[in-house]
Amino acid sequence: xxxxxxPPLRIVYGRFRSLQVTLDEDTALTLDKAVLYGLVGAYEDxxxxxxxxxxxxxxxGVVSVEYSLILWNQGKYLQAAEILRKAIAxxxxxxxxxxxHGIYTLIRLLLGEAxxxxxxxxxxxxxxxxETRLWxxxxxxxxxxxxxxxxxxxxxxxxxxxxxxxxxEPILRDYWNCFAHVRFQI
Numbered sequence: 001x002x003x004x005x006x007p008p009l010r011i012v013y014g015r016f017r018s019l020q021v022t023l024d025e026d027t028a029l030t031l032d033k034a035v036l037y038g039l040v041g042a043y044e045d046x047x048x049x050x051x052x053x054x055x056x057x058x059x060x061g062v063v064s065v066e067y068s069l070i071l072w073n074q075g076k077y078l079q080a081a082e083i084l085r086k087a088i089a090x091x092x093x094x095x096x097x098x099x100x101h102g103i104y105t106l107i108r109l110l111l112g113e114a115x116x117x118x119x120x121x122x123x124x125x126x127x128x129x130x131e132t133r134l135w136x137x138x139x140x141x142x143x144x145x146x147x148x149x150x151x152x153x154x155x156x157x158x159x160x161x162x163x164x165x166x167x168x169e170p171i172l173r174d175y176w177n178c179f180a181h182v183r184f185q186i
Contacts, residue, residue, distance in 0.1 A: 015069070016146050019062035019103060027057050031066055038070035046070045059090035061103035065150075068110055081114035101135045106150050 014020055014035045020028045030049050037046035050058065050067045057063055064087035068080040084107050091098045098104040109132060112125030132151045139148065 014062070014066055015150060016062050016065060016103070018146050022060065022062065023057060027053055027063075031063055034070065035066055038066075038073060043070060043074055059087050061087060061091070061107060065103065065106060065110065068114075072110075072114075077114045077117045081111055081118065084111040084114065103147055105132055105135065106147055109151055 014028075014032050020031070023031065030053055034046040034049035037043070037049065047067075047070065050063070050070070053063060058067070064083050068083045071077075071080040071083065087107055088098050088104065088111075091104065096104075098107075105128070108124070108128040112122075112128045116122045116125045136144070136148055136152070144152070
């Protein structure tokens with residue numbers, strides 16, 4: 001009896017798998033390895049790997065977000081913010097609509113949060129949260145994609161209550177209201 005063996009499964013460590021298809025295979029593998037190193041605290045190795053990615057791809061949305069989160073986890077908020085600003089500037093130079101919902105929404109959220117931490121200005125974070133809330137207001141939880149889930153998860157304890165009150169609470173309230181008419185019997 002013969003069984004067909006397909007290509008080996010590739011384990012993906014990056015948080016935004018849906019966006020890795022925008023990268024060539026070598027870059028996606030390098031990014032995944034960098035994310036894995038970041039997850040285990042090997043930050044220097046992670047940053048070295050990110051630096052080996054071609055410069056034009058380092059500014060892509062998915063690489064910039066993953067890189068900024070590696071820096072974020074080290075408490076390097078100023079550096080993370082700089083990476084995110086470069087990603088927005090690069091996208092604008094490339095003619096991309098950075099106001100379009102998706103990865104740039106996440107980039108604006110992270111940048112706003114970094115500015116809050118480093119400068120004490122919550123304006124950009126609040127505006128990005130409000131924008132995200134309006135964007136996801138009518139999206140069922142089971143239909144959220146990886147970027148949308150990334151937009152709903154706070155990365156800083158000081159902002160977590162705000163994230164919950166402004167973004168997650170209304171989504172969960174709507175979700176649970178769907179079941180208000182259902183009676184459970186024991």
